[in-house]
Amino acid sequence: DGAFLTQALVTECLSGLNTQITAAVQTAIATNGSVNSLIPSTVEDLPAVAAYLANNEPGSKDLGAPVLLLQGTADTTVFPSATQALNSTLSASGNTVTYTPFTGETHSSIVQASAAAAIAFLSTSFASQ
Numbered sequence: 001d002g003a004f005l006t007q008a009l010v011t012e013c014l015s016g017l018n019t020q021i022t023a024a025v026q027t028a029i030a031t032n033g034s035v036n037s038l039i040p041s042t043v044e045d046l047p048a049v050a051a052y053l054a055n056n057e058p059g060s061k062d063l064g065a066p067v068l069l070l071q072g073t074a075d076t077t078v079f080p081s082a083t084q085a086l087n088s089t090l091s092a093s094g095n096t097v098t099y100t101p102f103t104g105e106t107h108s109s110i111v112q113a114s115a116a117a118a119i120a121f122l123s124t125s126f127a128s129q
Contacts, residue, residue, distance in 0.1 A: 020048035059089030066125040067097045070114040072105030 024046065028035050044050055067090055071083040080101060087099040098121055105113045 020052055021046070024048040058086050059093050059095075062094040063090075066121070067095050068118060068121045068125075069097060069099040070110055070117060071099070071101045072107060072110040072113070073101050073103050074105060075107045075110065077107035 025035055028037050031037075044053065069083055069087055069090075071078070071080050073080055083099070083101075087097055090097045100114070100117055102110055102113050
């Protein structure tokens with residue numbers, strides 16, 4: 001179900017970044033009395049963001065678990081070429097990757113269209129755990 005996957009994205013993927021940004025804001029206020037020192041020319045200039053991004057660069061390490069990539073071929077938010085490149089990078093880093101393109105699916109429709117494939121992958125990949 002798409003709601004479950006969306007909630008997992010928010011709680012699992014974004015909560016770490018939120019925690020780091022919150023800590024940076026609190027430190028800036030305590031040190032400088034304002035957040036002006038945190039206003040960068042780009043978001044990547046924030047130390048918390050830069051550290052988070054560097055630590056979470058896709059394909060930079062063996063993740064130690066199977067990876068599932070599901071891609072709609074009509075996705076104009078995350079282009080299929082980007083997912084194909086990620087697939088290559090992850091595979092080259094020693095990861096076991098299952099990459100499945102879904103013909104005609106978009107960024108929005110892929111969740112519903114790929115639900116059965118995602119459940120099957122999880123059931124197979126983590127059956128012994």
